[in-house]
Amino acid sequence: MTADAFEGLTPDLGLDLVRTGELTVEGRLTAASNATLYCTVSDGARSAACVYKPVAGERPLWDFPDGTLAGREVSAYAVSEALGWSVVPPTVHRDGPFGEGMVQLWVHGDTTVDLVALSRETDNRDLRRMAVFDAVINNSDRKIGHLLPTPGGHLYGCDHGVSFAEEYKLRTVLWQWQGQALTEDALEALGRVRDGLRNPASALSVELERHLTGPEVYAVRSRVELLIHHRVHPYPAPDWPSVPWPPV
Template sequence: MIPDGLTPPLVLPDAAALELLRRGELEVEGRLVDASNATLYCSVSADGVSAACVYKPVAGERPLWDFPDGTLAEREVAAYEVSAASGWSIVPPTVYRDGPAGPGMVQLWIETDESVDQLRLARRRDSAALRRIAVFDAVVNNADRKGGHLLPTASGTVYGVDHGVSFHVENKLRTVLWQWAGRPIPEHLLDDLIELRAALDRGLGERLRELLTTGEVQRTIRRVDDLLATGRHPEPSGDWPPVPWPPL
């Protein structure tokens, strides 16, 4: 529930949302105090249209031992680019731009259905949306898929957010979505992976190289190739805790 006085969420087509996020005026209205990095609730306004968004400035990123400093915002944008290119629309529209606290990630705020238990949702085996997210996380090597990073909406869509610790060159997949581990990936998702692999050889690969290192892009391509070769969801490797903590 968004408190009174704050700019409410607005549902927009991706193209319109991206345009608003890129050139709209950002105004900070609050801070999400539970987030580990600086995460600001903002309004973004242009041409008489205002929407709520999340702004994560690079200056507010907490240093991590295994990810280069100052790269989390760009990884969030890279996750959106993969989501969009795959056709899965998992990540809300996201851009990298300047803001009141310097450059950072700006993402359209998604209004969630608060009646949904996120941890119970994460355990479902019959959700096509969650299965897409499980494959997506394997592609981007998501090291932090908590239940709280799943955003169910009243329309039935489930979004995924908080992808700052993704795209590492080492296998760091940590997720609450292991219910399909080792099982065959559905044919329609394999078809999507084929299209994604082709996109990586074209414009998507070029775009990711603007946001990630060459090695990280190459490993992303390798992960897609591996998923297509095995045709199965990955299993925990044993070299890395398989579930993030806390799981929610």
């Protein structure tokens, strides 16, 4: 993985920096529904931009327990790493200027990419991986603006706080593969996640148990098992909106 998206840092170095560096708030992303702060994180020798979402700034939702969105973002990163796809930028749960929250390395995206056109592609490997990832975490808010293509060609995704519900709530702009056979690449990655979930000592299991409820972790296991068993991309739920609003 190249470091083009993280100001010259590799993902591993970026993860260490957001975990241990000092956070300085530079401003607020006012378009976000929850408190989302643009920060600089520094350890004296290195610095980078990051996003800090304090739990104290989370807006209550009717269908998710209060104060859990930051932990769900960190859980999404754990799933991304278990898949082996680096779908989510380095993300940690830590203390900050406004209390505990999620801190995620800022992705310097490729602003020349037409995100609407990108979201409609059918032969983009990374985009299709994103669709599989969303099915695993039960993402209920995959908007076009949550796609972060980098100058080096890699695709990241952000804003995974409303994920991991027990009930099937997949809501996404990436339905172009519904019902199609999963690729061998996807099945191999799903097998890695299944193995991690079966091992209570794995990094994936430890992280999910820390931030999700028992039934939510069980639901993750069930979704992975179903995907492997049926070997196809899922369909929209008949009684749940299939596309987030607004889609951008």
